[in-house]
Amino acid sequence: MNARAEAFTRCGSAITTNALTKTFHGHTVLQPTHLEIASGEILVLLGPSGCGKTTLLRLIAGLEQPDGPNMIRFDGEDVSALPIEKRNVGMVFQSYALFPNMTVAENVGYGLKVKGIRRKQRESETKRLLALVGLEDYADRRITTVSGGQRQRTALARALAIKPRVLLLDEPLAALDAVLRERLRVEIGLLLREFGITAVYVTHDQAEAMAIGDRIAVMQRGRIEQIGAPKAIYHRPANDFVADFVGTMNRLEGRVSDGILAVDAEHTQARLRVGGGDRSAVVCFRPEVARLTAGPGAIRARVIATTFFGATQRLVAEVAPGRQLQLDLASSLHFAPGQIVAFDADPQAIIEFEKDA
Amino acid sequence: MRSRSFDVLLILPAAIFTLAFLILPLARLTVEAGTGPSGFAGFFAILTEARYRNSLLVTLALSIVTTLATLALATIAAQTLAHRKFPGRGLLLSLMTFPLAFPGVVVGFMIILFGGRLGLVNSLSMAAFGTRAIFAYSLFGLFLGYVYFSVPRVLLTLLAAAEKLDPSLVEAARSLGAGPLAIQRDVVLPALFPAMYTGGALCFATAMGAFGTAFTLATSIDVVPMLIYTEFTLATNAGMAASISIALGAITWAALALARSRAMRDTKGG
């Protein structure tokens, strides 16, 4: 265990939600949700805009009132009736919500100040947190004079300073540029683990979700579609929506006979060996499981474009006009637009969903 | 690159305006003030002569109390109206800003209808307790009139500022355990401060120079603008009227400058 982390008491509570529901003006924004978040776990809420991520986070925070009683517990204790002031949760907002009239250090120490902690203790605690997020040299700077990344870290330190039971982050990196975002998501992930704090982290960026979460909950229309470790979500998506939302997924629909899927679209004779009995099926595979082959169960497609990624290249190819697939192949191979490629997919890595009515 | 002569051209209208309506009349007023019986010492008459000094003190006190009361009312109202939707919000806002349309004289009449001999409060009081309750012509009536006159202007300034306040600032403070008082002190009031300064300055200057309301109500109180009026028309002492005018302007300006420098220091000290 890291020596720096020893300095902090473990303070993460387990969170349980029991049929947690939220309705705004007769419109149910969060369907009954059961969640078990372990102490010290980092759960990422991932989903498209408007799916209810922020609402779920604000319910846990105590900024919104759930539809019924007894729906949220911290370490088994019902906190539904506690207002946010009493819930002892740390919050990091997308806009950071730092107090513009205070310095970096005053922002970080604010929670300790309103809790009536003595100045001496407050200052040493603030110093320690600033060191932890690498802002010692900026302690006395006005918050309006530091960079976006520094503000982000100030906001994190401010939330951690009160030793919260849980840390709640709503798209904390969304306001930063891509390079900084990538660096900070690694840093934040490490920091949260070092703290051992229970964290709920909202994002709509799947790469961020993969990098930070112990588990990811993929949401759609106020419902959790799947919850699990990043690898499980990626390799074994529970349904079409999750498969599409996390990573790139190729999708073929058709009838299977003698273990071969025949894609039903005009102008295509695409076939793929998938195994199993006769049925209608939706078959998905990721770009990286495509293999060049010339066998009978191969898909033939016309190359439209290639993008060089270093070790691999991504081919966009179409099996029929408008029906595109993406393939990751070794970049040493050469493909020209218009050329026909024949390929199949590793049967182990093929994911099949029931065809919905 | 813009030419210098173009810049000069841009400030020309404002310069002409300032010269024609401020500096020239002021110079004339200053010369006029020197012609009074006590010469240029007349400038200090407002401080040295007991009657004028009392009038100045009353006006200052009235203006300060009016400003504080207006700011308190408007700050509370602005926070209630910003970020909140409730039935009747629009109606409430238009009722609160309705007095914008009234000149000071009309505000004076309204105070008389409210607190005069035949006013609402007196009728009720006579009916209920058999005691008289007349305050329209007192300092209190003047104070009510000034507040009524100023609240809409200050409210609109503060409402704009309150609506710009990021609600997540308040939520962040709450999550850190701050109660309502700490949130006002550390988050809301600092954010509203520039607007409170602007609104307060406007209110103070208006109260110092208010004439219409004073003319209808201040039958027994000599606020400075009334003093100037009586010196000018009744005593036909134009010199004294001019020197008091200049002194009033200077004192108002100095008070605002003082408040401003304090305000700057306070926000910097954070």
Ligand SMILES: Nc1ncnc2c1ncn2[C@@H]1O[C@H](COP(=O)(O)OP(=O)(O)OP(=O)(O)O)[C@@H](O)[C@H]1O
């Ligand atoms: N205070 C509110 N009153 C009414 N409807 C609301 C309120 N807050 C959220 N909603 C609605 O609830 C739904 C979910 O909103 P929420 O903010 O939780 O989505 P989100 O997943 O965080 O989206 P985004 O990625 O855009 O932030 C939306 O349809 C939104 O319009």
Ligand SMILES: [Mg+2]
């Ligand atoms: Mg959101």
